[in-house]
Amino acid sequence: MQKLIGKSSYKRDTCRACGSSNLDLVFYHEATPLGEEYISEKKTQEHYPVDVFICNNCNLLQLREVVNPEILYKDYFYVTSLSLGLVKHFEDYAESLLKKIPIPENSLIVDIGSNDGVLLKAFKEKNMKILGVDPATEIARKATEQGLETIPDFFTPKLALEIKEKYGQAKIITANNVLANVDNLKEIIEAVKILMAPDGVFIVEAASSLDIIQNTIIDNIYHEHLSYFSAKSFQNFFNLYDLELIDIERTHMKGGSLRAFAQFKQGPYKKSTSVNELIVLEESMGLYDKNRILFKNFNKRVADERERLIRILSKLKSQGKTIAGFGASVGATVILYNLGIGEFIDFIFDDYKPKQFLFSPGFNIPTFPSEKIYTDKPDYIVNLAWRYAEPIIKKHQKFIENGGKFITPFSRIGE
Numbered sequence: 001m002q003k004l005i006g007k008s009s010y011k012r013d014t015c016r017a018c019g020s021s022n023l024d025l026v027f028y029h030e031a032t033p034l035g036e037e038y039i040s041e042k043k044t045q046e047h048y049p050v051d052v053f054i055c056n057n058c059n060l061l062q063l064r065e066v067v068n069p070e071i072l073y074k075d076y077f078y079v080t081s082l083s084l085g086l087v088k089h090f091e092d093y094a095e096s097l098l099k100k101i102p103i104p105e106n107s108l109i110v111d112i113g114s115n116d117g118v119l120l121k122a123f124k125e126k127n128m129k130i131l132g133v134d135p136a137t138e139i140a141r142k143a144t145e146q147g148l149e150t151i152p153d154f155f156t157p158k159l160a161l162e163i164k165e166k167y168g169q170a171k172i173i174t175a176n177n178v179l180a181n182v183d184n185l186k187e188i189i190e191a192v193k194i195l196m197a198p199d200g201v202f203i204v205e206a207a208s209s210l211d212i213i214q215n216t217i218i219d220n221i222y223h224e225h226l227s228y229f230s231a232k233s234f235q236n237f238f239n240l241y242d243l244e245l246i247d248i249e250r251t252h253m254k255g256g257s258l259r260a261f262a263q264f265k266q267g268p269y270k271k272s273t274s275v276n277e278l279i280v281l282e283e284s285m286g287l288y289d290k291n292r293i294l295f296k297n298f299n300k301r302v303a304d305e306r307e308r309l310i311r312i313l314s315k316l317k318s319q320g321k322t323i324a325g326f327g328a329s330v331g332a333t334v335i336l337y338n339l340g341i342g343e344f345i346d347f348i349f350d351d352y353k354p355k356q357f358l359f360s361p362g363f364n365i366p367t368f369p370s371e372k373i374y375t376d377k378p379d380y381i382v383n384l385a386w387r388y389a390e391p392i393i394k395k396h397q398k399f400i401e402n403g404g405k406f407i408t409p410f411s412r413i414g415e
C-alpha cells in the first residue's frame with residue numbers, strides 16, 4: 001500500500017476489493033478540485049483525477065486515485081437530519097430491516113458512519129440497544145448528548161474488539177454510504193467480522209453502478225466515492241471474506257442505490273432469489289460485457305450533452321446574456337467540469353446557508369442565496385442540480401414569469 005505522507009493523494013495499482021491488477025478504464029473524467037471545497041477567498045486549488053475503472057476479476061467499478069481522507073473530510077459539516085427526506089427514509093429503513101431480520105428486543109445494533117444518529121434513533125424507538133461509530137467528533141458528541149451513544153472514531157478491528165468486550169456482539173451492523181468511501185475495504189470487513197454475532201447480518205447501502213450508468217448520473221462520480229457496487233461485485237467481495245450475500249434491494253436513494261445483506265457463510269438466513277435476479281439483469285444490460293458498449297454509450301451521452309450545452313451557452317454569452325447556475329453542491333462541481341460549462345457561469349445560487357457567499361471549487365464562481373435571483377435578474381439559470389430540476393423550477397416560477405429561463409442538463413428544458 002502506498003504511503004500518504006507528504007502527499008494529498010495517491011494512485012492505486014490494484015483493485016481495492018480483490019487485489020487484481022486487471023483493471024480497465026471505462027470513464028475518463030476531467031480532473032477536478034474536491035467537489036465540496038467551496039472557499040471564502042479566490043485561490044488556485046489542487047485538481048485530482050476522477051477516472052473510473054472496472055476490475056475484470058471481481059467486477060467492482062472504482063476510482064484508482066485516492067485523496068487523503070484528512071484532506072477530503074477536513075471541513076465535513078454535513079448533518080443527515082438536515083436533509084428532510086432522509087429522516088423518513090431511515091424510519092422506513094429501520095422498520096423494514098427488523099421485519100426482514102426478526103431479532104429480539106434489546107439486541108445490539110451498531111451503525112458505522114452513524115452521523116447525527118438518525119438511524120440509531122429509529123432503532124432505539126423499536127427497543128433495540130444501539131451504538132454509533134463516526135469519526136466526525138463534533139457530530140458524534142451531539143448525538144451522544146441526545147442519548148444516541150456514538151464513539152467518535154474510525155471503525156477498525158481494534159475498535160471492533162473494544163466494542164465487543166464492552167457491549168457484546170452485534171446482531172445487526174449497518175453501514176450506509178460508508179463502504180463506497182473507504183479505500184481499505186479489508187480493514188472495515190475484518191472489523192465487521194470481529195463484532196458481528198454468528199447469526200448476525202451486515203447491511204450496506206451504496207450507490208448502484210447500474211443506475212449511475214443507465215441514468216447518466218455523472219454527478220455521483222467524485223473523489224469521495226471510491227467504489228460503485230453492483231449485485232455481482234457485492235457477491236464477489238463478500239465471498240472473498242467468507243461472508244455471503246443473502247439479499248439485495250434496489251432503492252431510490254441518491255438516484256439509485258443498493259442495499260446489500262450479508263451473513264457469515266453457513267449463517268441462519270436463506271439466500272433470497274433477489275441476488276441472482278439482479279445479477280442476471282446486470283449481465284443482460286451489459287454491465288460486465290468486455291466490449292464495454294454500456295460504458296461507451298454513457299460516455300457518448302456525456303460528450304453529446306457537453307457539446308449541446310457549450311453550443312447553447314456560448315451563443316447566449318455572445319449575445320451578452322447573464323447566465324447563473326443553481327445548486328452549490330459537490331455534484332455541481334462535476335457538472336461544471338465534465339459538461340464544460342464552468343467558464344460560462346457568472347454566479348451560483350443555493351438555498352443552503354453554509355454554501356452562500358463563497359467561491360466554487362476551481363472556477364471560483366461566487367455563490368449567493370437564491371433570493372438574489374430577483375435582484376440580480378440573470379437571463380438564464382442552468383440547473384446544476386439537474387435531477388431536482390422540477391422542484392427548483394416550481395419554486396422559482398416568478399423568475400420565469402419575469403422573463404428568465406432555466407436550462408437543465410440532460411433534458412430539453414430551456415431550448
Ligand SMILES: [Zn+2]
Pocket residue numbers: 015016017018019020055056057058059060
Ligand atoms: Zn477486483
